[in-house]
Amino acid sequence: MTEVLFYHLTESKLEDALPALLEKSVERGWKVVVQTNAEARRDFLDAHLWTFREDSFLPHGTDTAPMADAQPVLLTAGGENGNGASVRFLVDGADPPPVETYERVVFMFDGYDAVQLENARTHWKRLKAEGHVLTYWQQSEEGRWVKKA
Numbered sequence: 001m002t003e004v005l006f007y008h009l010t011e012s013k014l015e016d017a018l019p020a021l022l023e024k025s026v027e028r029g030w031k032v033v034v035q036t037n038a039e040a041r042r043d044f045l046d047a048h049l050w051t052f053r054e055d056s057f058l059p060h061g062t063d064t065a066p067m068a069d070a071q072p073v074l075l076t077a078g079g080e081n082g083n084g085a086s087v088r089f090l091v092d093g094a095d096p097p098p099v100e101t102y103e104r105v106v107f108m109f110d111g112y113d114a115v116q117l118e119n120a121r122t123h124w125k126r127l128k129a130e131g132h133v134l135t136y137w138q139q140s141e142e143g144r145w146v147k148k149a
Helices: 014-027 039-051 114-129
Strands: 003-009 032-035 073-076 087-090 104-110 133-139 145-147
Touching: 003 014, 003 114, 014 032, 014 039, 014 073, 014 087, 014 104, 039 073, 104 114, 114 133
Parallel strands: 003 104, 003 133, 032 073, 032 087, 087 104
Antiparallel strands: 133 145
């Protein structure tokens, strides 16, 4: 069964929290696909991941770039898995493709966005009913992830 994690952003923006989680995934040798809800947002995240920290290098690309299939982190606005990832991040309220094809699926949602919050609740209920292992993480006031369920 797919492990499904929900990350509830309450203290930082997605673009501040996502890079650290992607770095940890790459360090573990996982291939990752990050799905957003729009091509413009995909392109914004692409540019951001090159510059989010001066001393960082997070190898990644978009689904429209050459050699997309070779990227350890692939950004997309669609449901495809162009790099054969075992981990999928869903951000900005993106709707997931079937989760059964992944070892791990991560929903990251803005706790101050009513649509994203309701979307996350809907996915939680559906996936729990399907029998997936779910965990819920929320940011502390310091911005650290605390497991709540």
